Amino acid sequence: MIEVLVTGGAGFIGSNFVRHALAAHADWRVTTLDKLTYAGRADTLHDVLDDPRHTFIRGDVGDQSLVEPLLARSQIVVHFAAETHVDRSISGALQFVQTDVIGTAVLLEAARNARRLQRFIQISTDEVYGSVATGASRETDELKPRNPYSASKTAADRLAYSYFATYGVPVIIVRPSNNYGPYQYPEKVIPLFVTNAIDEKALPLYGDGQNVRDWLHVSDHCRALDLLIARGDIGEVYNVGGGNDVRNIDLTRRILALLDRPESLIAPTPDRPGHDRRYCLDSTKIQALGWRPDMPFERGLEDTVTWYRENEWWWRPIKDGDASFRAYYDAHYARPR
Ligand code: NAD
Numbered sequence: 406m407i408e409v410l411v412t413g414g415a416g417f418i419g420s421n422f423v424r425h426a427l428a429a430h431a432d433w434r435v436t437t438l439d440k441l442t443y444a445g446r447a448d449t450l451h452d453v454l455d456d457p458r459h460t461f462i463r464g465d466v467g468d469q470s471l472v473e474p475l476l477a478r479s480q481i482v483v484h485f486a487a488e489t490h491v492d493r494s495i496s497g498a499l500q501f502v503q504t505d506v507i508g509t510a511v512l513l514e515a516a517r518n519a520r521r522l523q524r525f526i527q528i529s530t531d532e533v534y535g536s537v538a539t540g541a542s543r544e545t546d547e548l549k550p551r552n553p554y555s556a557s558k559t560a561a562d563r564l565a566y567s568y569f570a571t572y573g574v575p576v577i578i579v580r581p582s583n584n585y586g587p588y589q590y591p592e593k594v595i596p597l598f599v600t601n602a603i604d605e606k607a608l609p610l611y612g613d614g615q616n617v618r619d620w621l622h623v624s625d626h627c628r629a630l631d632l633l634i635a636r637g638d639i640g641e642v643y644n645v646g647g648g649n650d651v652r653n654i655d656l657t658r659r660i661l662a663l664l665d666r667p668e669s670l671i672a673p674t675p676d677r678p679g680h681d682r683r684y685c686l687d688s689t690k691i692q693a694l695g696w697r698p699d700m701p702f703e704r705g706l707e708d709t710v711t712w713y714r715e716n717e718w719w720w721r722p723i724k725d726g727d728a729s730f731r732a733y734y735d736a737h738y739a740r741p742r
Pocket residue numbers: 412413414415416417418419438439440441442443444445446464465466467484485486487488489490504508528529530531558580581582583584585589590
């Protein structure tokens with residue numbers, strides 16, 4: 406059996422990856438390590454918690470005595486755990502430095518002495534390139550992060566690279582674009598807008614709504630990770646973009662149309678400080694290995710809307726029942742920016 410450690414596996418992409426990994430690899434034994442912050446919930450792994458090939462451990466990636474034995478027995482590490490919401494990084498940057506930078510450093514230190522380790526997959530982000538006015542970012546482009554989240558992720562990305570270059574840790578760095586799909590925490594734009602629209606509440610669209618994101622379905626991302634674990638070159642960086650460049654205003658209108666809700670629900674909202682205008686990835690490097698995104702954006706968005714309609718059991722306790730979400734929402738969206 407191949408021992409796989411997934412950090413942040415109770416979050417959005419991590420939980421989709423755990424599910425994908427157990428289904429696709431009968432010879433993998435998966436350990437999820439997750440702190441269960443506000444963004445992680447054991448519920449999200451409801452259908453795999455009892456799988457005999459899956460173990461869930463609640464803990465912090467920054468806890469050295471916990472991660473050392475986990476790394477020592479792992480052949481593959483996929484490191485998703487992070488603080489991930491840009492808006493929260495603007496109102497409280499230090500937790501992002503703590504988890505995304507220091508937490509990654511602790512894991513990498515443990516990886517130095519992990520004799521069985523064959524792959525350490527560092528999940529980075531397209532946001533490390535900063536805002537790109539034209540064209541598409543390539544892996545060799547300069548990194549120009551512009552908010553505390555992307556700056557912390559850039560530090561982790563380069564730290565991971567340094568552990569390859571200096572100590573030979575078998576690191577591969579992955580820079581995916583904006584993911585969407587089931588189990589995404591409803592602070593991120595697609596699940597926030599879908600669930601608000603279901604409830605006929607306002608959709609707080611920042612600024613002029615012209616910002617562009619490149620949307621990647623989480624299932625395409627999971628397939629890309631599989632490929633990179635099997636065939637990616639150690640020490641290399643790979644962009645993984647969905648090839649779906651969409652303006653926020655167009656995304657918002659599509660969500661409203663899919664839910665048969667009026668455009669009068671769009672609520673222009675003061676812009677995010679330092680809001681990156683556009684992200685766009687050149688993914689030719691991973692495409693040369695044989696990966697292509699399979700999910701057309703129209704279908705992926707429709708499936709995602711359907712998933713949120715059919716799975717209120719998952720998101721309604723967060724939006725309606727979790728006092729900390731309510732407090733965040735009220736403070737964040739009421740605040741003039
Ligand atoms: P998420 O916020 O949904 O989940 C993060 C998970 O990490 C949660 O389960 C949380 O409990 C856990 N976690 C946080 N701090 C931890 C700690 N100290 N120790 C252990 N677990 C901890 O995030 P996501 O959207 O699934 O993102 C996963 C990764 O992918 C992140 O590294 C993120 O930077 C990266 N990424 C995300 C996107 C996107 O669109 N969502 C795009 C590109 C890259």
